[in-house]
Amino acid sequence: MKNEPVYRIQSVDHALHLATVLAQEGPLRLSEAAERLGVARSTAHRLLAMLVYRDFAEQDEDRRYVAGPVLRAAQAPEPQADLRRVALPRLRALTERLDETSNLVVVVGDRARFVASVECDRVLRVGEREGRVLPAHLASGARAVLATLAEAEIRALYDTPDSPVADVDRLLRELRRIRRQRFALNDQQTEAGVSAIGAAVPGDVRAGVSVALPTARYRRDRLPEWAAEVTATAERIGADLAGR
Structure with missing residues (x-):
């Protein structure tokens, strides 16, 4: 971190x-x-x-x-302008509905790159993350993307001598659970006091959407609501990209 x-x-x-x-x-x-x-x-x-x-x-x-x-x-450029342009209106709508900060991440190898953020207006809020790079196996939106990949690809990424993941089999079990429930939770794994819920954007882009909030406002009974909103937003972005 x-x-x-x-x-x-x-x-x-x-x-x-x-x-x-x-x-x-x-x-x-x-x-x-x-x-x-x-x-x-x-x-x-x-x-x-x-x-x-x-x-x-x-x-x-x-x-x-x-x-x-x-x-x-x-490094060769990785154009993401179209993805960001398509996603921003959906992120703004998500932030307006939940009144929390929303993000778009792209997974490149074992890293998660934040390419767009929309902050909420609350005094206590998670700041924008645009430009930040975090470990993909920890960031919620990126974890959801990893869950869509073949297990052989996950092993190729993380079953290495210098891997940041100590137990690849455990990671694979977590990714199977994320695949079943269609969202991922990051509970202070990348930053103390910050929780996030993420979902993968469907299609051939390795991108995910997340909503991040202060852990002080996180409530387990609202997790299904937040997960449904994030998943729906990711699906709308995927549909918008397919329509282009």
């Missing part, structure tokens, strides 16, 4: 956020960058200009910003 630095430098955080978006989602226009960060266009322009100067970004012929040589050398 990674904790946010006590003295976070906002400009650095914004620049790294933009670099992550370019690496994971592909081209980005200036107006889109400003909207993603919630800053003025002039601020976004200065951040992107610095990324270009340091070769983390460059502009294409349409004046869109794309991953630069540094990012391309580190």
